[in-house]
Amino acid sequence: MTSADPPGPLELGRGVVVGPGQRVPGPWSGALRVRVGPDDLAAPATAVDVLQRSWSERAPVVVELAADPDELRQRQVCDDPPYAVPVGMTFAREQLQFLVWANSYDARGAHGTPVWWHGRRAVRLLGRLGTHGGGPADILLPDGTPSYVDGGPASPPMLAGGQAVIHRWDVEAGSLRCAGHGAPEASLAPDQLAAVGHVRGPARVIAPAGSGKTRVLTERLRHLVADRGVHPSTVTAVAFNTNAADELRSRCAGFASSAGPHVRTINSLAYAVCAGIGATPAGPLRVAGEPEVRDIVDAVFGV
Numbered sequence: 001m002t003s004a005d006p007p008g009p010l011e012l013g014r015g016v017v018v019g020p021g022q023r024v025p026g027p028w029s030g031a032l033r034v035r036v037g038p039d040d041l042a043a044p045a046t047a048v049d050v051l052q053r054s055w056s057e058r059a060p061v062v063v064e065l066a067a068d069p070d071e072l073r074q075r076q077v078c079d080d081p082p083y084a085v086p087v088g089m090t091f092a093r094e095q096l097q098f099l100v101w102a103n104s105y106d107a108r109g110a111h112g113t114p115v116w117w118h119g120r121r122a123v124r125l126l127g128r129l130g131t132h133g134g135g136p137a138d139i140l141l142p143d144g145t146p147s148y149v150d151g152g153p154a155s156p157p158m159l160a161g162g163q164a165v166i167h168r169w170d171v172e173a174g175s176l177r178c179a180g181h182g183a184p185e186a187s188l189a190p191d192q193l194a195a196v197g198h199v200r201g202p203a204r205v206i207a208p209a210g211s212g213k214t215r216v217l218t219e220r221l222r223h224l225v226a227d228r229g230v231h232p233s234t235v236t237a238v239a240f241n242t243n244a245a246d247e248l249r250s251r252c253a254g255f256a257s258s259a260g261p262h263v264r265t266i267n268s269l270a271y272a273v274c275a276g277i278g279a280t281p282a283g284p285l286r287v288a289g290e291p292e293v294r295d296i297v298d299a300v301f302g303v
Contacts, residue, residue, distance in 0.1 A: 007025075007027045007028065007060065007105060007114065008116070008136075008138075008148060009148065009159050009160070009161075009163065011058070011157045011158075011159055011160065012058065012103070012148065012150055012151075012152060012156070012157070012159075012165075013054075013055075013057070013058025013059055013060055013103065013152055014060060014103055014104065014105060014116075014151070014152075015028070015031065015054065015060045015061040015062060015063060015103060015104040015105070016028050016031075016060075016062055016063070016104055016105040016106075016107050016114055017063045017065050017100060017101070017104045017105070017106050017107065017108060018062060018063070018064055018065070018107050018108060018112075019064070019065065019066075019108045020064060020065075020066040021064075022064070022107070022108070022112065023112065024062050025105075025107050025112060025114055028060055028062050031059075031060045031061055031062050032050075032054065032059070032060075032061050032062065033061075033062040033063075033064060034047060034050050034051060034054075034061055034062065034063050034064065035064040035066055036063055036064065036065050036066065036067050036072075036096065036100060037066040037067050038066070038067050038068070040067060040096065041067050041068075041071055041072060041093055041096075044092045044093055044095070044096040045092060047096055048092055048095050048096050048099060051063070051096070051099035051100065052095075052099055055099055055102055055103055055152065055153070056153060056201075058103075058152050058153070058157070061104075063100050063104060065100065065108065072093065072096065072097050072100070073097050074093075075094070076091040076093055076094050078091075083296075083300055101117075102151050102152070103150075103151035103152045104151070116138060116149075118138070118149040118150075118151050118168045118171070119138030119139055119149050121149075121168070121171070121172075122138065122139050122149045122166070122168070122171045123139060125171060125172065125174070137163060137164075141164070141176055141178075142176070145164050145178075146163060146164065147163070147164040147165065147166055147178060148163060148164070148165045148166070149165075149166055149167075149168050149171055150165050150166065150167045150168060150179070151168050153200050153201075154167055154169060154200065154230070154234075155179075155199050155200040155228070156179040158181050164178040165178060165179045166178050166179065167179055167230075169231070169234050170229070170230065170231040170234065173231040173233045173234055173259075174231075175229075175231040177229045177231070178229060179228060179229050179230075180227050180228045180229040181227075181228070182223075182226075182227035182228070183197055183227070184196040184197045184219060184222075184223045184227060186219040186222075186223075188212075188215070188216065188219065192212060192215075192216050192219075195216050195220065196216055196219045196220045196223050197223060198220075214244075214247060214248060214251065215251075217237060217248065218248065218251040218252060221235060221237055221252055221255075221261045222252070222254075222255050224261075225255055225261065226255060231259070231260075232256065232257055232259045232260030232261045233259040233260045233262075234260070235260055235261035235262065236260075236261065236262040236263075236264060236269070237261055237262070237263045237264075238263075238264055238265070238266055238269055239263060239264070239265055239266075240265070240266060241265055242265055244265075245263050245264065245265050248263050249263045271285075271287065
């Protein structure tokens with residue numbers, strides 16, 4: 001890529017990371033420039049807000065990375081007991097690390113030539129792929145189809161020229177399937193179809209018992225996997241209890257596989273998240289029994 005080349009299709013909204021004081025490559029000369037310095041690692045809220053909005057809206061941005069990259073990607077840890085963690089608490093520095101690199105070229109090299117690491121990673125992870133051979137796309141699929149590897153929100157847009165797009169999360173899951181844009185075709189009421197076909201971002205569905213919430217959730221999972229080409233291993237549905245989870249799994253049997261979609265209860269998902277962290281300072285992770293839980297609740301509320 002040269003300074004005269006476009007940074008991928010404009011619809012993908014790719015940005016670029018440069019070093020302190022470095023000249024911005026031509027395609028991003030008019031883009032918003034955000035500096036991420038050492039102070040932002042301690043209090044990253046402002047930088048996170050700007051970059052989150054740019055990433056969500058697919059607005060190209062220039063990130064001047066003046067902070068230590070190794071320090072930026074250090075894992076954050078919260079040692080507070082779960083009941084003491086405030087609502088809405090986030091690991092802002094980890095979020096900042098994600099937003100800096102999620103949809104950005106790396107132009108920090110000696111020659112300032114932007115590198116699209118997601119494309120290179122796709123070639124490395126899926127060895128059947130080759131480079132684009134001088135064309136504008138990131139990779140060539142095994143059948144010769146040029147394709148872009150997207151780093152934006154998990155709903156790649158339909159490109160004006162009809163070029164193929166694969167989201168990087170699907171590539172990392174081992175999938176070569178391009179993103180789809182098919183509409184849900186289930187026999188549902190208009191408001192239910194709106195919930196099933198919601199494009200991206202949070203959506204709250206409020207409905208009474210017996211109104212078809214499980215059917216809507218089942219069709220949502222089917223829509224993501226079958227119509228949009230999302231790799232099933234990247235999809236997780238959360239049910240309130242074991243009975244609800246078993247019911248949802250049975251309804252997904254027609255399109256589910258060993259790869260997913262995953263159906264978990266709230267408790268099993270929470271345990272998996274905690275187990276992924278590893279041993280705690282107090283020792284290996286374990287599940288508290290009901291008597292111990294009652295003791296903890298009594299101690300917290302002074303009962």
